[in-house]
Amino acid sequence: QSALTQPASVSGSPGQSITFSCTGTSRDIGGYNRVSWYQQHPGKAPKLMIYDVSNRPSGVSDRFSGSKSGNTASLTISGLQAEDEADYYCSSYTGSSTVFGGGTKLTVL
Amino acid sequence: QVQLVQSESELKKPGASVKISCKASGYIFRNYAINWMRQAPGQGLEWMGWINTRNGNPAYAQGFTGRFVFSLDSAVSTAYLEINSLKADDTAVYYCARDILTAVFDIWGQGTMATVSS
Numbered sequence: 001q002s003a004l005t006q007p008a009s010v011s012g013s014p015g016q017s018i019t020f021s022c023t024g025t026s027r028d029i030g031g032y033n034r035v036s037w038y039q040q041h042p043g044k045a046p047k048l049m050i051y052d053v054s055n056r057p058s059g060v061s062d063r064f065s066g067s068k069s070g071n072t073a074s075l076t077i078s079g080l081q082a083e084d085e086a087d088y089y090c091s092s093y094t095g096s097s098t099v100f101g102g103g104t105k106l107t108v109l
Numbered sequence: 110q111v112q113l114v115q116s117e118s119e120l121k122k123p124g125a126s127v128k129i130s131c132k133a134s135g136y137i138f139r140n141y142a143i144n145w146m147r148q149a150p151g152q153g154l155e156w157m158g159w160i161n162t163r164n165g166n167p168a169y170a171q172g173f174t175g176r177f178v179f180s181l182d183s184a185v186s187t188a189y190l191e192i193n194s195l196k197a198d199d200t201a202v203y204y205c206a207r208d209i210l211t212a213v214f215d216i217w218g219q220g221t222m223a224t225v226s227s
Contacts, residue, residue: 093212
């Protein structure tokens with residue numbers, strides 16, 4: 001199972017909105033609504049931010065939102081803050097396994 | 110609180126074995142599967158597979174069969190990852206994570222760094 005495709009890096013200024021993309025195939029993102037997003041700060045464990053395309057776990061800011069169209073999922077962060085600077089990984093269920101994207105490094109300028 | 114606590118970092122020689130533990134607390138262990146992920150230095154996350162905490166049945170992702178073994182000691186709410194015949198490219202941080210839904214990992218261990226070097 002090939003990894004999902006994410007841009008290596010994105011950047012934005014405080015207060016801006018920014019959107020990450022995550023592209024897969026009909027065998028993963030396109031076939032299931034079991035898409036999640038994780039935030040990982042350096043040296044820390046990943047943190048679940050979005051699951052099932054657009055659901056936020058309790059405690060996650062409503063500045064984070066998710067969506068999906070076809071084989072591509074997206075994570076949007078609105079009102080960008082310095083603390084949002086981290087790596088972001090998407091993942092998808094494939095019917096028998098889980099596949100992650102390569103990750104996107106977010107820099108807050 | 111709900112947490113997974115992993116064992117400390119390991120330094121091993123090529124060909125040796127390593128066993129990493131993942132102790133659960135704050136919830137009923139058998140109610141949620143444990144998944145294992147690998148993150149090589151400077152790289153992304155890879156899903157290694159999972160173990161059913163009700164019956165102990167493991168399932169391994171492609172690329173993680175043969176040398177990798179998932180096991181449980183349910184009496185102490187602990188999952189284990191053993192890697193045999195270690196190679197240099199096994200050097201990575203290994204994470205355990207609980208899945209609240211299939212393929213949704215809501216609680217993660219802090220990670221265990223395994224370094225393989227002669």
